[in-house]
Amino acid sequence: LVIASLTMSAILVFFIVPLTIVFFIYLTNLLLLIYQRNGDVKADPLSDVWDGARETIASFWDIYARIWHGYELHGVENLPEGPGIVVYYHGAIPIDYLYFLSRLFLWKKRLCLSVADHFVFRLPGLKLLLEVTGVMPGTREECLIALKNGHLVSISPGGVREALFSDESYQLMWGNRKGFAQVALEAKVPIIPMYTQNVREGYRMFKERRFFRQLYESTRLPFTPPYGGLPVKFRTYIGEPIPYDPNITTEELVEKVCKGNFFSFQTKTAIQALINKHQTIPGSIWKALLERFDKRRK
Numbered sequence: 001l002v003i004a005s006l007t008m009s010a011i012l013v014f015f016i017v018p019l020t021i022v023f024f025i026y027l028t029n030l031l032l033l034i035y036q037r038n039g040d041v042k043a044d045p046l047s048d049v050w051d052g053a054r055e056t057i058a059s060f061w062d063i064y065a066r067i068w069h070g071y072e073l074h075g076v077e078n079l080p081e082g083p084g085i086v087v088y089y090h091g092a093i094p095i096d097y098l099y100f101l102s103r104l105f106l107w108k109k110r111l112c113l114s115v116a117d118h119f120v121f122r123l124p125g126l127k128l129l130l131e132v133t134g135v136m137p138g139t140r141e142e143c144l145i146a147l148k149n150g151h152l153v154s155i156s157p158g159g160v161r162e163a164l165f166s167d168e169s170y171q172l173m174w175g176n177r178k179g180f181a182q183v184a185l186e187a188k189v190p191i192i193p194m195y196t197q198n199v200r201e202g203y204r205m206f207k208e209r210r211f212f213r214q215l216y217e218s219t220r221l222p223f224t225p226p227y228g229g230l231p232v233k234f235r236t237y238i239g240e241p242i243p244y245d246p247n248i249t250t251e252e253l254v255e256k257v258c259k260g261n262f263f264s265f266q267t268k269t270a271i272q273a274l275i276n277k278h279q280t281i282p283g284s285i286w287k288a289l290l291e292r293f294d295k296r297r298k
Contacts, residue, residue, distance in 0.1 A: 110152065184244065
């Protein structure tokens with residue numbers, strides 16, 4: 001009994017915060033359904049009619065972000081007034097991205113549409129939440145329409161694979177994905193890099209095993225659960241944009257995103273440059289926790 005109790009306690013400690021986040025996400029969808037039915041709201045989920053509900057949701061998550069992670073957002077001035085594509089590193093749980101969306105809406109009253117993996121749309125009970133927050137499968141046509149309408153569109157080229165199999169070394173796992181660059185060229189919009197400090201220290205995945213890797217590659221479903229949820233310091237940094245260049249090819253644009261350093265134009269990756277500048281590698285949970293008390297960084 002003692003061993004069983006200790007085992008259960010350890011499991012709860014490891015998974016309680018990720019499970020709490022899942023609970024809050026479903027609670028958010030439930031509140032949206034109540035708002036929709038009580039107000040008999042039939043408008044397009046992306047219309048201004050939903051801004052009141054969006055502000056309530058954003059306020060809740062922003063409070064959570066401040067309390068649990070001392071969340072900070074830097075570089076908002078680098079976001080264009082018009083459309084653009086935000087490219088970011090994908091943590092084990094993209095809770096930092098949710099914090100970014102919330103604070104962006106509270107500060108700028110601006111909605112950033114999000115490209116998500118197809119498995120997200122298979123999750124039951126989240127349809128209205130995904131629609132109101134602008135989450136989409138991200139086909140080329142959908143992205144072009146969103147950009148034409150003046151929206152920011154965000155994507156993590158590493159996606160679920162990066163979430164599952166990257167680690168405290170913060171390795172980018174983009175593979176051959178370059179669709180975002182093709183869309184940027186067609187829409188004639190800038191690309192903006194983004195990264196959240198300590199995101200891997202807050203939430204982690206178990207070390208990669210061949211079985212889990214093969215399982216994911218064959219099903220495209222994330223069977224490995226994240227763990228952790230420690231209240232480490234989160235800071236999201238938005239880098240300087242890569243402007244649209246009519247003379248650049250898709251391959252050159254991908255190369256520029258992957259190898260361009262915005263500040264010195266050296267051959268470093270844009271997002272990796274943000275990681276190198278702001279992140280201890282390999283990541284340290286203890287240092288990330290102590291940064292909650294580091295006033296000099298604010």
